[in-house]
Amino acid sequence: MANIVIDRVKKTFGTFEALKEISLKIGDGEFVSLLGPSGCGKTTLLRIIAGLEPETSGQILIGETPINGLAPKDRGLAMVFQNYAVFPHMTVFENVAFGLRMQKADPERVKSQVDKAAALLHIGPYLDRYPNKLSGGQRQRVAVARALAVEPKVLLMDEPLSNLDALLRLEMRTELKAVLQASGTTTIYVTHDQTEAMGLSDRIAVMYNGRIEQVGAPVDIYSHPASRFVGGFMGSPPMNFIRLPVTNGTVKLGNVSHPVPASDGREVILGLRGENVSILPLAEGLRLDVRVAEPMGSHLLLTGTIAGQPVRVILPPSETVKAGEAIGLKLAADRLTWLSPETGLALSRSSA
Amino acid sequence: MANIVIDRVKKTFGTFEALKEISLKIGDGEFVSLLGPSGCGKTTLLRIIAGLEPETSGQILIGETPINGLAPKDRGLAMVFQNYAVFPHMTVFENVAFGLRMQKADPERVKSQVDKAAALLHIGPYLDRYPNKLSGGQRQRVAVARALAVEPKVLLMDEPLSNLDALLRLEMRTELKAVLQASGTTTIYVTHDQTEAMGLSDRIAVMYNGRIEQVGAPVDIYSHPASRFVGGFMGSPPMNFIRLPVTNGTVKLGNVSHPVPASDGREVILGLRGENVSILPLAEGLRLDVRVAEPMGSHLLLTGTIAGQPVRVILPPSETVKAGEAIGLKLAADRLTWLSPETGLALSRSSA
Amino acid sequence: ETIFLSTQLRPIEEATAVRNVILKDLQAPVEYVVEEPPQFAVRMEAERQAGKHTISLVGALHGELSPIAAKDGFVPLDDLAKELQAKGMPKALLDLGKLGTDKQQYIPWMQATYVMAANKQALQYLPEGADINKLTYDQLIEWGRKMQAETGQPRIGFPAGPKGLMARYFQGYFYPSFTGGVVRPFKSQDAAKGWESFKQLWAVVNPNSTNYNFMQEPLLADEIWVAWDHIARLKEAIASQPDQYVIFPAPAGPKGRGYMPVVAGLAIPQGAPDEAGAKTVIEHLTKPETQILTAQNVGFFPTVDAKLPSDVEPGIAMLAAGVDATQQAPDAVISLLPVGLGDRGGEFNKVYMDTFQRIVIRGEPVADVLNQQASNLSKLMGEAGAPCWAPDATSQGPCPVE
Amino acid sequence: MPNNKSWIPYLLIAPSVIFLALLFLLPLVQTIWLAVSEGGVPSLANLQTMAGDLNFRLAIRNTFLLTLAVVPIQILIALAMGSMVAKVGAGRETILWIWTIPLGISDLAAGLLWLSILQNSGYLNSLLFNLGVIERQANWLSYQTPIALFFAIAVAEIWRGTAIVMVIIVAGLNQVPKEFREAAEVFGAGRWTRFLRITLPLIKPALQSALILRTVLAFEVFAVVYALGGSNMPVLVGEAYTWQNQNQNYGVAAAYAVLIMVISLAATLVYLKAVKVDPERLP
Amino acid sequence: MSAGQPSSFGSARKLLLWSGIAALCAWVLIPIYLVALGAFGGRSGVYQWPKSILPTGVSFEPFLLFLKTEGVAGAFLNSVGAAAVTVVLSVLIGAPAGYALARYDFKGKGSFRLLVLLTRAFPLAILALPLTVSFIRIGLYDTVIGVGLVHTILALPFAALVTQGIFMGVPRELEEAAWVFGCSRPQAFFRIVAPLALPGLAATAVFAFVISWNEVFAASVLTVRNRTLTAYLLTVLAESPLHYRLAGGLLLILPSVIFIFAVRRYLFAIWGISSK
Numbered sequence A, B: 001m002a003n004i005v006i007d008r009v010k011k012t013f014g015t016f017e018a019l020k021e022i023s024l025k026i027g028d029g030e031f032v033s034l035l036g037p038s039g040c041g042k043t044t045l046l047r048i049i050a051g052l053e054p055e056t057s058g059q060i061l062i063g064e065t066p067i068n069g070l071a072p073k074d075r076g077l078a079m080v081f082q083n084y085a086v087f088p089h090m091t092v093f094e095n096v097a098f099g100l101r102m103q104k105a106d107p108e109r110v111k112s113q114v115d116k117a118a119a120l121l122h123i124g125p126y127l128d129r130y131p132n133k134l135s136g137g138q139r140q141r142v143a144v145a146r147a148l149a150v151e152p153k154v155l156l157m158d159e160p161l162s163n164l165d166a167l168l169r170l171e172m173r174t175e176l177k178a179v180l181q182a183s184g185t186t187t188i189y190v191t192h193d194q195t196e197a198m199g200l201s202d203r204i205a206v207m208y209n210g211r212i213e214q215v216g217a218p219v220d221i222y223s224h225p226a227s228r229f230v231g232g233f234m235g236s237p238p239m240n241f242i243r244l245p246v247t248n249g250t251v252k253l254g255n256v257s258h259p260v261p262a263s264d265g266r267e268v269i270l271g272l273r274g275e276n277v278s279i280l281p282l283a284e285g286l287r288l289d290v291r292v293a294e295p296m297g298s299h300l301l302l303t304g305t306i307a308g309q310p311v312r313v314i315l316p317p318s319e320t321v322k323a324g325e326a327i328g329l330k331l332a333a334d335r336l337t338w339l340s341p342e343t344g345l346a347l348s349r350s351s352a
Numbered sequence C: 001e002t003i004f005l006s007t008q009l010r011p012i013e014e015a016t017a018v019r020n021v022i023l024k025d026l027q028a029p030v031e032y033v034v035e036e037p038p039q040f041a042v043r044m045e046a047e048r049q050a051g052k053h054t055i056s057l058v059g060a061l062h063g064e065l066s067p068i069a070a071k072d073g074f075v076p077l078d079d080l081a082k083e084l085q086a087k088g089m090p091k092a093l094l095d096l097g098k099l100g101t102d103k104q105q106y107i108p109w110m111q112a113t114y115v116m117a118a119n120k121q122a123l124q125y126l127p128e129g130a131d132i133n134k135l136t137y138d139q140l141i142e143w144g145r146k147m148q149a150e151t152g153q154p155r156i157g158f159p160a161g162p163k164g165l166m167a168r169y170f171q172g173y174f175y176p177s178f179t180g181g182v183v184r185p186f187k188s189q190d191a192a193k194g195w196e197s198f199k200q201l202w203a204v205v206n207p208n209s210t211n212y213n214f215m216q217e218p219l220l221a222d223e224i225w226v227a228w229d230h231i232a233r234l235k236e237a238i239a240s241q242p243d244q245y246v247i248f249p250a251p252a253g254p255k256g257r258g259y260m261p262v263v264a265g266l267a268i269p270q271g272a273p274d275e276a277g278a279k280t281v282i283e284h285l286t287k288p289e290t291q292i293l294t295a296q297n298v299g300f301f302p303t304v305d306a307k308l309p310s311d312v313e314p315g316i317a318m319l320a321a322g323v324d325a326t327q328q329a330p331d332a333v334i335s336l337l338p339v340g341l342g343d344r345g346g347e348f349n350k351v352y353m354d355t356f357q358r359i360v361i362r363g364e365p366v367a368d369v370l371n372q373q374a375s376n377l378s379k380l381m382g383e384a385g386a387p388c389w390a391p392d393a394t395s396q397g398p399c400p401v402e
Numbered sequence D: 001m002p003n004n005k006s007w008i009p010y011l012l013i014a015p016s017v018i019f020l021a022l023l024f025l026l027p028l029v030q031t032i033w034l035a036v037s038e039g040g041v042p043s044l045a046n047l048q049t050m051a052g053d054l055n056f057r058l059a060i061r062n063t064f065l066l067t068l069a070v071v072p073i074q075i076l077i078a079l080a081m082g083s084m085v086a087k088v089g090a091g092r093e094t095i096l097w098i099w100t101i102p103l104g105i106s107d108l109a110a111g112l113l114w115l116s117i118l119q120n121s122g123y124l125n126s127l128l129f130n131l132g133v134i135e136r137q138a139n140w141l142s143y144q145t146p147i148a149l150f151f152a153i154a155v156a157e158i159w160r161g162t163a164i165v166m167v168i169i170v171a172g173l174n175q176v177p178k179e180f181r182e183a184a185e186v187f188g189a190g191r192w193t194r195f196l197r198i199t200l201p202l203i204k205p206a207l208q209s210a211l212i213l214r215t216v217l218a219f220e221v222f223a224v225v226y227a228l229g230g231s232n233m234p235v236l237v238g239e240a241y242t243w244q245n246q247n248q249n250y251g252v253a254a255a256y257a258v259l260i261m262v263i264s265l266a267a268t269l270v271y272l273k274a275v276k277v278d279p280e281r282l283p
Numbered sequence E: 001m002s003a004g005q006p007s008s009f010g011s012a013r014k015l016l017l018w019s020g021i022a023a024l025c026a027w028v029l030i031p032i033y034l035v036a037l038g039a040f041g042g043r044s045g046v047y048q049w050p051k052s053i054l055p056t057g058v059s060f061e062p063f064l065l066f067l068k069t070e071g072v073a074g075a076f077l078n079s080v081g082a083a084a085v086t087v088v089l090s091v092l093i094g095a096p097a098g099y100a101l102a103r104y105d106f107k108g109k110g111s112f113r114l115l116v117l118l119t120r121a122f123p124l125a126i127l128a129l130p131l132t133v134s135f136i137r138i139g140l141y142d143t144v145i146g147v148g149l150v151h152t153i154l155a156l157p158f159a160a161l162v163t164q165g166i167f168m169g170v171p172r173e174l175e176e177a178a179w180v181f182g183c184s185r186p187q188a189f190f191r192i193v194a195p196l197a198l199p200g201l202a203a204t205a206v207f208a209f210v211i212s213w214n215e216v217f218a219a220s221v222l223t224v225r226n227r228t229l230t231a232y233l234l235t236v237l238a239e240s241p242l243h244y245r246l247a248g249g250l251l252l253i254l255p256s257v258i259f260i261f262a263v264r265r266y267l268f269a270i271w272g273i274s275s276k
């Protein structure tokens, strides 16, 4: 059993609060991604779990046993460091084999494990090079291989694929997923790539300066952000936020009016994903004044304003819209998010 | 004038050919991205241009003057290193100011420039911290700021945003673009993020182990890859490649048959972007057997087979398709790429 | 300004005394610089080779001057010598200053010798019938045995350390006393007997002796009670606790009571920048009154006949008495300092020290060692071409080893 | 590094080369000539005298034994000091400063210092005496107690010479990025393995320098040995000095010096091979 | 930067650590304390048996005598001068050499390293004769500069080797970055490499100072009037009573200890060097 319980963990550097009361439960074999802006505390959290940084307060359990003050080596986990930390004085092979050697694994096992990991990450050809003769991405892959080779109960990865090209990244991603699922490894995965997070994770935890803003299944988080920050942070282009006046419990979008939940009669913020729209004749739809129209290949990106507020929407590539013109939009009613202007938190779901 | 001419530049490490006769012309003030798989020679090329690595053969000119053997400092360029290389013994401020100090810029200028760069990269709050108290992304931004602060004629960036979150990346990207355009800086930009490359670049150069496979405007490269590699490398999901028999100059897709250019009568490879399709009744369209259907929020990703060959296509999120069923596809005739099975190179454009 | 470089009178108080007392009423400005013998030798050689000189006057031991004289690095001082002889400096002494050449290489400056010192606690163990001023080797051995038996600790000490003057003991005391010679009878029967009894003596000598350089320290530290050494190297102990110690002559052997005078000389290097100044300094230092001053302040004795006043401090007086006792002893056998060895003086010492090492410390068979060392010795004498000196009978050509 | 600027290294070493050539090589050559000549003509006389000398074998043996005994222990202590102090936050500098004090003590002074502890009437005996372990002054430094003497000298040398190594090693340790140690720790390396497998290899360059310097110095031990051991424990440099100063035979002295030089250089070469620093393995 | 493994600080281990540190400190300090005892204990103190480990009759007389000895002041200045020359020269000459050894592969690298080592592998006193001769000829005889030069010969190997070791630990990227941002190689060296190698440079300085300060033989052969303090005192001391010599020894270590104290901060300067 390698489920992880993070209980009100705090971390302060001097006066600066890097982590403010983080709490998070991760099931055995679960794959959880940490998403969050640069500097929000992701690495710090991983380092605390790994035991490299002492928590200022709070408690962490791995499989029921509290691990506070336990030496990293006794926590039975592996980690991929954001800055690789591959050993410059060891060949790639030795680097990857390191964890196993520490476990006094017998030579055959070492060999086979290393080869497996190396194959997985396509670093087979470099096994006997020294890291400083490797490219950035190759080093990064060495770091990942080193972590996989030991088949840890718990695996912490800090932006493990950030230096790989899209294609390789995609491939790595799927293979990682397969391997980790097979081995039932509990994984905490820091990434900046949302599609990565979406594709890989059972759950995603969105962090925002030192706090966890929302934890949930990828799609939930994507389509039902718990707060304005999450909505704005997830998805590119980010969710659009449009302040709208409420008139007796509803807001008017074009010529349809939507009921808004528990609104106190003044204003609400509409959270709108750029892709949850389709074109209508200008008269029928919600008016969008198009500023820029960028054909992005897989889709058409429109930047403009609704009710004077900036928005970005996505249309199928087939549509033809010119900059400067105004179009009408139909919003997918069941995919709208309503937020309170004061707290920036989501109001209870607009649709059942 | 700071146009760059790279003329048959070669680089070998021992026996290993990292760069094989690279030639590339970059106009003054142009923004060129280098895309390519990990280990294909991007960093090496930048390092050679910067003068950090001696080229094995070939020549480089910046603004008409050959710079072979010129010391890095005399090449009037700045660089963002893939692994930051921020100076650990200087505060962030001193790091960013470094280049200016080297130019003996007067204090006000230093101050203003640093503040500008810091503001641009949101590292204002950390100006008097030492790098080892910064997060990965923050360090990376310091590295970028350091390069921008000097307002170089030529700017080399090696994955400068790889450690930033999507949102910040997006923002940085647009601002970088604006700044660099304004200052007319000639930029070579190594990235793994294709949308980044697409959004930023005037032209993209796709590298593949030590060679430049294709140079061109983003959209061209995307929709008219010069080779199977480029097509497969660009775009996610990558372009689909489907071997099809040619019958008297045409191939049959569903119940329409397309003329194929200069085909010698045996087989061609159809390069198909996943998004250049739409649904038809099974009878009318090209048959796709759906294996997996993943709703990705902004779109629906279908994985399956056409004529027994694996494909991934993208449909609007609104479509509802179940795994296991078979659907018919309509292909956007003017967006298809035809490649020769032998050479893997594109055959002359299918549409004018 | 005359620079006066000396290997003598180095200790702080003594050097200060030289500067502020002994050289005080000399008009010409003199800079008194002290130097340890090794550096002294190197410097003199260097200046000689380079042919540029800063030193105008040197004061050093007979043995330290002889190498330089051998490369005739000194200005002959015969006229000065004549004057001094006229003023009553013993001819024998002056002749030492010729260092076996026919010119006066240095002017004798100060004299001293080696004596024995005993802590008064030791006296109670003296073998009955032994007169401390007429001590024999057998009595000394007996004495040592007693002390060791009673106090559980060997109480006799010799300066056999790297900087110690043990070699002089063998050349000036041991050999003359047992064989009546130094070089000639080196491997004689007498010598062999002598070594045998010295081994007995050594059995009751503190083994740390091979670390001792200056006997005053182990004496003061109470590590040992009976010691042989140069008076300058006993002075510290005697002067600090005059009533704690007695001074007496070295023991006598079958052939008498060997003793060796120590002479420090003054010489002027060839090419000295200020020869005249140096001469005046020499004249000043050899004035009887200066010599007395010197004796009073630093405990070296005059080379001219000058009576010490009665009011010298007790330590010095005791030492002086000890020296007198030695010289006046009826069975005294004087052993002069080696002359004509040139720069081989060191190796000459080495012969005796190696012999000691092998016979006494490593217990090798006496006869063999003596034979081997004897051949070294005669080779050495041959190369140096040094004729015999007292107490050895004079020789034509190099002094032979019989 | 761009090695196309091949003249740069020569420019960098030029000053030292010139300096040494002028001030050192000249006298060195003269001295070597002195060693292998006799009266201006080449001869092995001096070398023979040296080899035939009573103390020659002893001196070599002692010098080697001493080096072998002292250097490794110094390295170990220094490493221990280095890694200990790495775990200290406040007071770090003070501790290190204390540990470096012996560096400031000349070998003459050090010899004196240990003499005053180990001589018969010294502090060690006093202590033992007061504790009633011994009832009379015990000899530690006499020729009759060679073992004790050897240890005494070794201890004094270790006391005196560890600081040098420590300073070099600490300077090296400071540079090892902590991320490597952390990585090792996460992958289950205990303190020891971490130290042996990560830290040690990463400070190899510093370690090598320390080893070489320390060994060369160890072959030069003299003052301490003579202060404590008197003539009981001949060592090479000591013999060289005796020949030059007491025996006034510069030829043989030079011969000894040359021998010492050859030995130290040999040792150095061994180290350069053994503790090979491979630039491609550095961060 | 919290070095070490804060998380795994068992208090038992902490105790162990501190007792170890304490032990080592004692090992260094006790002998010095005892010398101090001897130095201050006066004549009776040094020769007393059994000696007491506690201070008995404290007397400053030897020290005062030293300080009163004429020429001590001048000698002190000479020492400082020589040491300064040594420190400056050995760093200026040695560091570049160390840098070359650390960063470049060039023909003759090995032989150069050996040449540097020669200077340490050869007992200086044996060289003293020819050295002095040539010094007399060039006119450096009896000058502080001359002494400084000889001491530089002694210090150079430390300078070169130690800095080499340290320079090797400075990541190249940082230097490259400096070049790209307009540093000439020297500039890059002084602004980036040197600060990061500060511990090594400080160590070099310390060694240079200590070597120069403690060197006696050359210092006394090469000078007549301009003796360095060490040479001056030690010659004077050689035959003086024990407690004088102890006092002298103690007096002589003070300056180097103070010097080390002054530079200790640089000696152990730490940068969180990190590759990415």
Ligand SMILES: Nc1ncnc2c1ncn2[C@@H]1O[C@H](COP(=O)(O)OP(=O)(O)OP(=O)(O)O)[C@@H](O)[C@H]1O
Pocket: A132, A133, A134, A135, A136, A137, A138, A163, B013, B016, B018, B036, B037, B038, B039, B040, B041, B042, B043, B044, B045, B082
């Ligand atoms: N010093 C070296 N010695 C030998 N091979 C090297 C050296 N440096 C780089 N290489 C090899 O050259 C190739 C190109 O390296 P480079 O760093 O340019 O790749 P890259 O395109 O930057 O990859 P990435 O995107 O992963 O950074 C890689 O395969 C790498 O292994």
Ligand SMILES: Nc1ncnc2c1ncn2[C@@H]1O[C@H](COP(=O)(O)OP(=O)(O)OP(=O)(O)O)[C@@H](O)[C@H]1O
Pocket: A013, A016, A018, A036, A037, A038, A039, A040, A041, A042, A043, A044, A045, A082, B132, B133, B134, B135, B136, B137, B138, B163
């Ligand atoms: N040693 C330290 N001292 C002071 N502040 C620190 C230290 N380490 C990190 N911080 C601060 O703590 C915050 C969190 O750092 P952390 O490395 O966890 O961010 P992150 O989420 O990993 O960011 P990134 O995605 O850029 O790596 C940052 O603002 C950083 O400046």
Ligand SMILES: [Mg+2]
Pocket: A042, A043, A044, A082, A158, B135, B136, B137
């Ligand atoms: Mg991070």
Ligand SMILES: [Mg+2]
Pocket: A135, A136, A137, B042, B043, B044, B082, B158
């Ligand atoms: Mg790269």
